[in-house]
Amino acid sequence: MRRFLREHSLTLVFAGLFLAALVGQLFAGQADYNERQAALGQPELALGPYLFSADYWVDVVENWQSEYLQFFLYVWATVWLIQKGSPESKPLDKVGPESDREQQLGEHVSESSPKWARAGGWRTALYSKSLGLAMLALFLFSWTMQWITGWYANNSDPLAEKMGLVQYFFSSDFWNRSLQNWQSEFLAIASMAILSVYLRQRGSPESKPVGAAHSVSDRSG
Structure with missing residues (x-):
């Protein structure tokens, strides 16, 4: 587990920050929404309904x-x-797209290359633009x-x-x-x-x- 956390720490930390910010936005957004509703004399929303609202x-x-x-x-x-x-x-x-040698394609693939990189044809063409x-x-x-x-x-x-x-x-x-x-x-x-x-x-x-x-x-x- 410790090795997994270390090897994936960049993704895990930013995923955690994302969730924290999303929750923080939920509370702040609800407060802001209800302030605007109160100013207009409109009904306010509880946290649950606000979570599923279009405004959020x-x-x-x-x-x-x-x-x-x-x-x-x-x-x-x-x-x-x-x-x-x-x-x-x-x-x-x-x-430019660089040569097959630089991109480790064609005759330059190895056993550790992704499957679709080794497949050739449309699959390699698609994989080469997948990101x-x-x-x-x-x-x-x-x-x-x-x-x-x-x-x-x-x-x-x-x-x-x-x-x-x-x-x-x-x-x-x-x-x-x-x-x-x-x-x-x-x-x-x-x-x-x-x-x-x-x-x-x-x-x-x-x-x-x-x-x-x-x-x-x-x-x-």
Whole structure:
């Protein structure tokens, strides 16, 4: 058990932080919702009903979708786009999907390679893009959930204009919720890419070695 916890500590710690933040948002969101309801003279919600309310879930999934959009774009963009000197970027001479030798495919696979990497054909082609496709699927799922829960929350608001699901997709509320999250994710990626050229964090795989030159784009430099 101790070995398992050590080997998976990064995922486990952030999963724990996620759950703690989700619970914290539940309590804070309920308090905020009830304050707004009281100001309007509307009935308040207990914690249980609020947990299953559109008001709670639209706030949750609108953050999920922006994170998965960030990862999807980052995974795909870093195949072709580079930032000289950043460990978040590939070296300048490795732009593109790289050779079979570099990707350990074809005659370069080994017994320890994943099954679908050794299979060849459509399975290897699909597996070679599976991370980006998974992030895209999670983004589309959570964005769709934001759309539906946002529409339901909007129509549950006694002061809001009632609209259909398609009409809500083109509403200012839906796009304001989406874009205010997207811009923060894009800023974070750009900041990390450029700041990691000049700044260091000793021991982190997201940083170059402390003594590496600014112009080096990989950790071996």
